[in-house]
Amino acid sequence: ITCRDWSSDVCSSDLNHRFTVPAKPDLFSGKVDPAQVQRLKQLYLIPYSPSMPSPLETIQTDGIAVASLLMLYLGMLPHPLIPPKYYYTFMKISREFSSLSVKLSPFSKLTPNVEIGPQRQRYTQLRVMVWKLPPVCKSMIFHICDFLESTRLDVPKLSALFTSIFLRPPQGVPVSPNAGSVMRALIQQVHFIAKTINEPVDIL
Numbered sequence: 532i533t534c535r536d537w538s539s540d541v542c543s544s545d546l547n548h549r550f551t552v553p554a555k556p557d558l559f560s561g562k563v564d565p566a567q568v569q570r571l572k573q574l575y576l577i578p579y580s581p582s583m584p585s586p587l588e589t590i591q592t593d594g595i596a597v598a599s600l601l602m603l604y605l606g607m608l609p610h611p612l613i614p615p616k617y618y619y620t621f622m623k624i625s626r627e628f629s630s631l632s633v634k635l636s637p638f639s640k641l642t643p644n645v646e647i648g649p650q651r652q653r654y655t656q657l658r659v660m661v662w663k664l665p666p667v668c669k670s671m672i673f674h675i676c677d678f679l680e681s682t683r684l685d686v687p688k689l690s691a692l693f694t695s696i697f698l699r700p701p702q703g704v705p706v707s708p709n710a711g712s713v714m715r716a717l718i719q720q721v722h723f724i725a726k727t728i729n730e731p732v733d734i735l
Contacts (some may be wrong), residue, residue: 554594554682559692561595563603571600601675611699612668612675617660618700624656625709654731657716658724672697676721690714 605612613621661669679689694714700706717724723731 554684556684558594558598558682558684559602561599563599564596567596568600571596605675605693605696608696611695612672612697613664614668615699615701617664618698618704620660621657621698621713622707622709624653624660625707625713651731654716654720654723657713657720658726661717661724662726672717673721673725676717677725679718680721686715686718687711689718 661672664672675693679693682689690711694711695706697714697717698710720731722728
């Protein structure tokens with residue numbers, strides 16, 4: 532399965548199947564099984580019929596295979612999902628997230644004086660920027676983050692795994708330590724960023 536073959540399929544099919552129970556912790560640690568890849572490809576080639584169950588329903592137990600194939604595909608992309616020309620703008624938002632997280636820390640003396648308004652403003656800024664991205668990038672970000680959010684896996688670990696796939700600096704620029712805060716916000720607030728809900732999720 533080539534990257535081009537999978538670009539639309541990943542967005543429109545697999546990742547619309549959200550987890551209804553928490554995913555296993557080893558979801559993204561498995562290796563790609565060539566036999567599983569071929570079986571998935573064959574399922575995609577089956578003509579769709581409204582009168583029959585989706586072929587994808589037969590692979591719900593193969594979560595590790597799908598997750599591994601997703602990582603393989605994303606790792607083959609020549610560029611991150613957020614185009615490099617937007618990197619500095621997202622980094623500016625990430626610094627604001629990091630500053631806000633310090634102020635909102637339960638161990639900070641500033642916590643009682645901080646209102647929820649600034650937090651919503653940061654998420655709104657992130658939403659505006661995501662909606663300015665090219666349609667294919669925006670679609671993939673929404674679907675993948677929705678999928679990740681549904682796994683209910685540890686968000687910091689997911690962030691560590693996916694940050695470089697979503698957001699990388701231009702060549703020769705060091706990676707910002709704040710990039711992970713954008714990835715965490717994309718996962719935790721995907722429904723707000725995708726405009727399927729009107730207010731951010733309370734994660735405090």
